[in-house]
Amino acid sequence: GAGVSQSPRYKVAKRGQDVALRCDPISGHVSLFWYQQALGQGPEFLTYFQNEAQLDKSGLPSDRFFAERPEGSVSTLKIQRTQQEDSAVYLCASSSLARAYNEQFFGPGTRLTVL
Amino acid sequence: GNSVTQMEGPVTLSEEAFLTINCTYTATGYPSLFWYVQYPGEGLQLLLKATKADDKGSNKGFEATYRKETTSFHLEKGSVQVSDSAVYFCALNSGGSNYKLTFGKGTLLTVNP
Numbered sequence: 001g002a003g004v005s006q007s008p009r010y011k012v013a014k015r016g017q018d019v020a021l022r023c024d025p026i027s028g029h030v031s032l033f034w035y036q037q038a039l040g041q042g043p044e045f046l047t048y049f050q051n052e053a054q055l056d057k058s059g060l061p062s063d064r065f066f067a068e069r070p071e072g073s074v075s076t077l078k079i080q081r082t083q084q085e086d087s088a089v090y091l092c093a094s095s096s097l098a099r100a101y102n103e104q105f106f107g108p109g110t111r112l113t114v115l
Numbered sequence: 116g117n118s119v120t121q122m123e124g125p126v127t128l129s130e131e132a133f134l135t136i137n138c139t140y141t142a143t144g145y146p147s148l149f150w151y152v153q154y155p156g157e158g159l160q161l162l163l164k165a166t167k168a169d170d171k172g173s174n175k176g177f178e179a180t181y182r183k184e185t186t187s188f189h190l191e192k193g194s195v196q197v198s199d200s201a202v203y204f205c206a207l208n209s210g211g212s213n214y215k216l217t218f219g220k221g222t223l224l225t226v227n228p
Contacts, residue, residue, distance in 0.1 A: 042218030
């Protein structure tokens, strides 16, 4: 595709519900990142994949958060038993290589609101 | 650990004014430095980058110079336009295997005609 796409764009969940957020990276990009952006803050790193391997999940805030990328392309971020503090914009980014100087291309984000 | 500190916003300027948004950082190793921009209703876009000390990144009239001695990467533009109104984020990515971006909190810029 032309860019990184994410779905849904908006998600409202009741506290305690499970949600799944999808990311379609740019075709051929081996690196995929998830970030969480709270209102009025900069994005914060959650997890990183290189192809299908999850190489870093140090930013996941709790064991309620789980991410996968089974075929090295589309990725899903799942949040179980959502809490109000999970309300944020979840950003996905992809990059052709995991190099320090490489540009990460961001999707439009999924805005999650937990009531 | 890595951190980025940006000047607090919001910043409001008149068209054709000079812009500076300050950014300082703390990092291990030799980071690459970035400015990302988020226009209203759009996703984050890379504005410019610099990968080593004394490099100057530039794009769309914006520029920033990687100053290792002052650990700074200030964003400047000589004459802003209404279309530059957006949120600007300074970010870094350390060398080696530390590929994840560390962002500042962002600075909201509003340019009035």
